[in-house]
Amino acid sequence: MHITRLSALITASYAHGETAIHRFIHILRQHAHTIGVKPLMSSKEKAAMSTKTTENTAEKSTSSPAKRTTGTTKRATTATRKRRTAKTPAPVTPGEAPAPIIPVTEPGQFGRVNVMDITPNEEHGVYPARVELGEAFEVTAQVFIEGRTKVGATAVVRNPRGKEMLRAPMTCVNPGLDRWTVTLTCGEHSDAKPWEPEFAKVKRQLGEWTVTVEGWEDTYISWLHDATIKVQVGDDVENALISGSQLLARWASSSDAKLNAHQRKTLEAAAATMADASLSPQERLAAATSSDVSELHTSNPLRDGLSPSAPQRFKVERPKASFAAWYQFFPRSEGAVYDDQHGRIKQGTLVTALSGLERAKAEGFDIVYLPPIFPIGVTNRKGRNNSLIAGPNDPGSPFGIGSKLGGHDTVDPLLGTMDDFKAFCNRAHELGLEVALDFALQCSPDHPWVKQHPNWFRTKPDGTIAFAENPPKKYQDIYPIDFNADMPGIEKEVERIMDLWVKAGVTIFRVDNPHTKPVRFWQDVIAAVTKKHPEVLFLAEAFTRPGMMRALSYVGFTQSHCYFPWRNTKEELEKYLLETNGDDGYYQHNTFWPTTPDILTDYVRDNGIAGHAVRAVLAAMGSPSWGIYNGYELIENKQRPGFEEQIDNEKYEVKVRDWDDAGKYGIAELLTSLNRIRREHVEAFSYHNVSILPSSDPNIIAFARHTPAELTSTGKPETLIVVVNLDGHNAHQSLIHLELPDLDIDPKHDVQVRDELTGHEFTWGWDNFVSLAPWADVAHVFHIVR
Incomplete structure (x- = not known):
């Protein structure tokens, strides 16, 4: 209601050569009572007030008679203190507060970050998904937060004893649907047979493992997005860079990030550079976007508002269970x-x-x-x-x-x-x-159980045991068990x-x-x-x-x-x-x-x-x-x-x-x-990695088995292409289309394929001609030569 008066006073102050901020504070203190706010105090006034408060507290303490505090009095005092604390506003920290971890105390509650629709998860997770020991498998989830804030996701693998064995970053593959994915393994692959001594180590790894998807606010990426724009256009640059410096310093001290000494020093040095006002904004921002910091964001991120999902169960079975x-x-x-x-x-x-x-x-x-x-x-x-x-x-x-x-x-x-x-x-x-x-x-009618356990068999009203049957079929040599x-x-x-x-x-x-x-x-x-x-x-x-x-x-x-x-x-x-x-x-x-x-x-x-x-x-x-x-x-x-x-x-x-x-x-x-x-x-074989390849003839079927390089022991992709003529009497020809990038093939170059059935090699690209005759070759099993 007194904004017009306050504005006029501030305008007048410029004529006397005072800086705007100092004049504003001076005027605000003088006229605080007219605009309904508590007067601002200088640092000297704050110190004097603090001393006076301390003296008053000491005076009250010494003037009050000593009393033995009973349990009831203690509880009352505690309750009073809690009430007073509740009325006291939380101190305001400059900058944005990091997202808190919100405890999840019952099923169905969300954390600070939302994690939903984890796959695989049939029957609401009642029955665990099954994987072979050391087998690569994919986990996906929806991970998101309100507004335009950025999020990250991490998958944590724990063994049957609850010990964390792997922590892997997830990748957002569909931003529009907030779908994140990661490929994981449970335990170490082994070829040990059940009767071999080495199988004892395998046995200890079998059982029910868990995968937890942890959603978190990606404060670094959110800040970096805005700061980059502000530096480019020259808008509020100093605040943006100081916020980044504070963020990197907090990241360096995060226990959750599991940083070693060298990694902490990397972040601390970047934070110091960003706070150095003698450098240009571009130089200061570059310190936060270096390759070292980017690598740490992938491997050891700052994870605010950490929100774990319910553990997803996986039954880990022994080698050769699925091959x-x-x-x-x-x-x-x-x-x-x-x-x-x-x-x-x-x-x-x-x-x-x-x-x-x-x-x-x-x-x-x-x-x-x-x-x-x-x-x-x-x-x-x-x-x-x-x-x-x-x-x-x-x-x-x-x-x-x-x-x-x-x-x-x-x-x-x-x-x-x-x-x-x-x-x-x-x-x-x-x-x-x-x-x-x-x-x-x-059992046959002569099985020992027929006499030892007659109640294990279904009888007819006449007291005789019923034969197995699937009307009109009858299996007179078999008694079914009831x-x-x-x-x-x-x-x-x-x-x-x-x-x-x-x-x-x-x-x-x-x-x-x-x-x-x-x-x-x-x-x-x-x-x-x-x-x-x-x-x-x-x-x-x-x-x-x-x-x-x-x-x-x-x-x-x-x-x-x-x-x-x-x-x-x-x-x-x-x-x-x-x-x-x-x-x-x-x-x-x-x-x-x-x-x-x-x-x-x-x-x-x-x-x-x-x-x-x-x-x-x-x-x-x-x-x-x-x-x-x-x-x-x-x-x-x-x-x-x-x-x-x-x-x-x-x-x-x-x-x-x-x-x-x-x-x-x-x-x-x-x-x-x-x-x-x-x-x-063997690394090309999984229950999760087949794709159908388009073929132009209705009698020619083609499909690929592809395992990307990061999931193989050699570090190279493993790909088999199978082409089969389904007609056992006639020859057929077809074009087979390869979507080269899907098979980790550089689309700029052709690739060599070797028929593992005949040893013949061919050069393949996007579209490839095949001819198969039942009196010659009914199929090709090509291996992509890398």
Whole structure:
């Protein structure tokens, strides 16, 4: 209300030669009562006032009688002091106050900086994402703050004991959506096998790790943006530079930045230079933008308003958990021969089955998978091709488990003894092979459990036990287990049995039809087994609904059979490759099998040798984990009429094979080459790094596996380009387009590619011509030569 009078006094003061600021202070003190503010005091007046206040306080203290303060009085005095403190305004610090850390005391609260939508994070983080020890994986999040203030983000990795193992800066890849990303690893990669002494170090790193995304106000970048503009246009330069000097000094003293002595001195020197008014503004600003300071902003930033997210859980699994090449064979067929004297087949044993180990090793596989090796029931035994009546020499299905000789904890005497099985495992380990054992949780009518635990089986109203069935199909040689009466008892028995086979040398269980048992049952069993044996892996043979397959992955199945055999067109395959090798790969590890004893698709039946080659290339290159059922090398592709399975199915008879014939077809040689390529370029294989490459022909599919340089042990990018002709009868040509920058290729130059199947080299650029014929080459697997 007295602004006009005050303005006139200030204007008049200029005529007397007084500086504006001194005259303003003098006038404000004289007329403070007229504008309603407390008069300003000089420094002398402040000192005098302080002395007077001290003297008054001392006088009051000495004049008051001494009193013994009771607890009540103390509390009252404390409360009074708190009230007085609350009324006292906080001191004003020149410049901007740094963003505070706001405690988060309950779920859903935000910190000073907002962190949301962290990925991977399916089912609201209830089930942890899964990664292999030392495997590179991506974490993303939305990180933002109000207004135009800049933010940063950091990812912190902690091991199962809560120890910080890695702190990595995140990069904003989409400013418009505030999306930040970082590539991380949990633990150190190792090739140690579970039976090797070095595995003890691996074992300590397995378990549940966490990743915390920390959002923070990037005070340095916010200041730098404004200060640079102000220096350029000459606006409020001194305040901008002094603010920067104070900021660098505060950064140098930050404990969170984890600076060493040299780094602190770098920041302190820059702060001193910025405060030096004898230098030009440009020189002072340059001190805060030097390469040394910029590097520290990346590695050891000043993080104001630090706001950590809830820890995101990651289940870290042992080496080869997500990179495996499986080879399945039936031990009873290995070494089997015709016995002309008795007119029947003499089956193989665990001793003769060593030949299967040698073949798997020669073809480059690293897991041998055996169907059940337990005694086979006699009652209602199945005959050839699943017939209801078995002949006198029919061995029965190994999935009709259990006889008077024993159940799931016994080796079938026709195969050998437990000592024979242990010797088999020892030989496998000498060859560097793991042994996977089929675990089919079902029983023949002769299984010991039928008498020992009759309540484990479902009965009909007439009191008889119900056969397994899927109407109109019936499995008369199998009793299904009923989990409703005594699931804890069944769990305990299964845990005992698995422990027995692990101690014998098994490191992986392939579980038959897990989707027909309660998910909670497997959750309990796998948790108990892996707690005692964290190296044990589980493969789910669950050709069923997507939800059930995902649930089984959530509860501990490391890998999963999948729909790959039925994905045969270009469109189907492109979609399925991205589904398998995308974010879903953090939870479900699809293992690609071209065929199994139960699956022989029309594509494999109709496309001959070329079809077998095509499906092998797609399986080996399309997923980090793949598998082959033996006999594939011999083009065993005759279907049982009306069924997508082989005729003369090995599940119901012993096969006598002439492995010398494998050389006629070239498939064994192809399998060996594919496994060699996988080993030599292992860093190109991940469940998260496939991209589809545009191709002009509907029968030519092309995709790339690319791992950037910063994620490889060599410091160089690792890239494979796979091109396949899906037509097993006709030649096709196509242009394959490469988005060169996406593959870390300089777009100004062409690149050399080497076909790892043939050894031929080519020069490629943006668009490249290929021609593939089934009688020559069905596929290229190019490696980019750097």
